Amino acid sequence: MVRLGALAVGLFFCIAVLWGAVQPRDAVPVDPVKEAHQYPEKITWSHNGPGNLGILGTFDRGQLQRGFQVYKEVCSACHGISLVAFRDLSALGYNEAEIKAIAAEYEVPSIDENGEPSTRKATAADKFPPRYANEVAARAAQNGANPPDLSLMTKARPDGTNYVRSLLLGYRDEVPASLKASAPEGLWYNPWFHSVFIAMPPPIAADGQVTYTDGSPQTKDQYAEDVAAFLTWTAEPKLEARKETGVAAVLFLLVMTGFGFLSYRRVWADIKGKKAKA
């Protein structure tokens, strides 16, 4: 009985699904967006450690500071990093006074002595205030586009660190012929963006746009790389602690497992011994 029922149910599902499989498929037209779309270029990062494997590695403090500078002078005009607190910047090598000074450049919401809503200078304990009060305000100011918060950007895109760098360097003038007709007004062509037309005007426009004080090359390449590294830190501020803990944990577990193996062999020795003699 069970088998007959099973046969019936089995045939029911098999026929239903295979009926779909034999339906002819509409020819899928080649999607010009897919054709044009590019995957991030992979480059070497100090936080990816030896072999760029991502297993070990520490941030390059100088690079993080430069990246922060690029963020502050360029990106912050449109993007927030509202998950980051000013005090977190100590991880970039800034001291308390420097952090206080950076925080004081920002205003955060507060209440004045009469209980009226007002603002005050940010302190080290505050987070970076969001660039816009809400999405509507952002879109109103940005021609209908919404610049996303960048705190988690490198974790919110596949291969995020490389993606941010490639995207910033990815603006191209020649739109492929297949896309010319559909190119939206007011958007920039950037094959690294998922829809290849992006509302963000090229933020890194020219060499020398940001003045570095540490003698690093002031090129578009360098800016893009530095800010991508900085945004990797904002997305994963505990990266170094994580990897350090990981090395200790894995080493400890390897030793423990080794001892586990030895005791396993020893416990089983009598059984195996018997087996061999039998």
Next chain:
Amino acid sequence: MSFPWARQYQPTTEFGKFMDSRLPLPRFVYGALGAGYPTPKNLNYFYNFGVLAGVALVIQIITGVVLGMHYAADTRVAFDSVEHIMRDVNGGWMLRYMHAVGASFFFGVVYVHIFRGLYYGSYKPPREVLWMLGLVIFLLMMATAFMGYVLVWGQMSFWGAAVITGLFSALPIVGEAIQTWLLGGFSPDNATLNRFFSLHYLLPFVIFGVIILHVWALHIPGSNNPTGVDVKGPQDTVPFHPYYTAKDFFGLGVYLTIFAAVVFFIPNSLGEPDNYIPANPLSTPAHIVPEWYFWPFYAILRAFTVDFFFIPAKLMGVLAMFAAILLLFFLPWLDTSPVRSNAYRPLNRALFWVFLVVCLVLGVAGGKPAEEPWVRLSQIFTAYYFAHFLIITPLVSRFEKTLPLPSSISEAVLAKYGNGPSSSPGTGVGGAAPQPAE
């Protein structure tokens, strides 16, 4: 205590004697996981995965309870509260990554555990109830993991909740009402998040309870083994402790080492980047995919693309997805072969490997966008999935020619190591059978 030669617990201390006549908890543990549980002596490493699943659950509960102390189930702050855990809570990043990666590993371990059972016929009499309790655990795990994923309140959380609860709306007449009832509204919102947190906290403890029943049901007939032959006497078994406690400890070490490597070095490799974008009901992600451990079932769901007579395609997909799991409850009565282990069923063994590949392909297809060739592949392999259990298995178990069984576990072990009597009927066996424990 299933075997007469099982060692009996002997309290040695005054306190032990005191307890034994009042609450014999030590006696219980001794019989369940100690020297009082006689275990076949030929279990291979695939038999480690039950214990590993138990450990995985305990890791989820411990990390989850601490996460719960810092998490806030409110749509306005849920996403930020997870990031607060990642950034500001001491060791919070470690707890959160252990919990997220731990869920993946839990499923990985349970899948190996289930396929182990399929290979060695562990669902066959007298272990049917044991098998079904395992499936109950699997279903509860799926519900738990689904709801946990929603707690993050990222884009995939939100849209995953919308898609999965939307499945119920495919049911005729009552469908829409069920979806509204599950969500506590017409779309995922605060009510959804709150009830999912409540249930996500509850279900792991329900799983814990079912695991106790599962282990109880295991100890009545005792463990199956790679030969599938019943234990005949004391020469076939060793006490669980110290033999399998030592082996399980070693297995656990290997497991934890791999787990730690993923948690600390590539914690986001198993997750979707989209879930680091806060939930936005107004923007649908390009590809809504669940976590990898749901992919085979997601492929089956999406494989039904045309209406079947009066049944809409969507409803067919939903029925098939649930049927794909529920049919496993009937497996003990679909596979009627008296031989348990595939080591002695060459035809069924080959079909086992085919089925494993089919599941893997369904898994890959389920993670892809609904485009060719993946849709057609899903359709063909979905058909095979159902045919395997509902048509092929009953036929094969009826007509196949099985190999002669060894007369006992001991004999099979001796034969395997070349020192057995030459007349041993088990000597011809080998092939794809995994190695028994040395």
